[in-house]
Amino acid sequence: MTTGQLPGTDVGEDPVDRIIFHVDMDCFYASCERLKEPSLDGRPVIVGMGYEHGETHGAVATASYEARAHGVESAQPIRQALDALPRVGHTDAGYDGPVGHYRPVDMEFYKDIASEVKSILHECAETVREVSIDEAYLDVTDRTGWDTVSDGDTRTLAEGYARYIKDRIDREVGVPASIGVAPDMATAKIASDFEKPDGLTVVPPATVRSFLEPIPIDDIHGIGPVTARELREHGIETAGGLASADRTMLITQFGSRGEELYERARGEDSRVVTPSGNPKSLSRESAFTASTDDSAQIREKIQALAGDVATRARSRGALYRTIGIKIVSPPFDVNTRARSLPGPIDDPDVVSTIADELYTEFVGATVRKVGVRVSNLDFGASDQVTLSGFENEQGDTSRQSDSGTDPDTPTGETLLDWVDPPDTTDDATEERSISEGQASLFSFSDSDVDPQE
Known part of the structure; x- marks a missing residue:
């Protein structure tokens, strides 16, 4: 997909010409657990905050639709959820009713999956506002249009672009997303809830009032x-x-x-989608058609991703201090490694070199997906570092580190922050009900509760 405007579209100044997507991940925590355990697909899944295996304390962070059908709700005490849906393997003899699969919150894993979704969203829109760990607004006015696909066809180009994003998230990440498409933020959010799960609802400007x-x-x-x-x-x-x-x-x-x-x-929401602020990291990931242990093939993909990430950083005027890779082995064993430099740089060759060196630890391992990330971004640095040390306007390299790495960040350090929290300005705040919630994911506090479909 090109980054330019699609042929035949016209970006106007009038608010009705805007095209806003609201992307909302469906039962996100439960979907992530199903990535780890594909056998959970189609079964009732309950993810608990403050919950441990076999215990009865804590609260429901999210419940899959199958679990909701049995009366399990977000923010419900685990003990109450167990009364509605007993845990697998913990029922009385002779019980043949429905059972649930309970899992504790695995926030680091959810962050990692959210990072993959986030990367796709930023590729598909110039302006992205991350509201929580599992939802975001996109302004795609410059990418698509309200024109219909062809004469006599009611489908719009905007619908096709939304479906493209949904399909990418499903294909590349493996979790379902619902998208609402409308000329304003408020209607787009309502639309994303309209046909959950895995929904796509498009509300063209002329139909906003009748839809609402x-x-x-x-x-x-x-x-x-x-x-x-x-x-x-x-x-x-x-x-x-x-x-x-x-x-x-x-x-x-x-x-x-x-x-x-x-x-x-009345569909008269004049707010514009504003970015959540400068990102703290940029990453690209790619999955192989089939898992492979071919190191040459893996290295080739890592090099391509490294080049792409470095190009994206340069286009945004960002320097970076930390370079990392992600290696995902079947079925979903995630390993991340990173190396930090003494100061910020803009050097694609360094990204490629360090990414390749970090991969050497995994040579011979079977890999299904790889990723490259630059983080600790700096959008206002006057100096940048080279592999041999800092280079300022006078070419002074006296601040060179003996090891070439940050002493507080040893080579091979595991990355724990592949997703960055959004800002918390008023525009991102909504009146929320805990009874409707899921612990937050595109914010990363275990105690946050965010509205869920």
């Missing part, structure tokens, strides 16, 4: 349970009801938020 009209007020971006209850006290049950409500009454009752919600219910 029957939507329950609980599903409107920014409305939590307290606000929903207060709106119902005024007889407002749907977005259509909110859109036709007395605007003055809403402002009197809710202040400026009342006007904001009124406008969102």
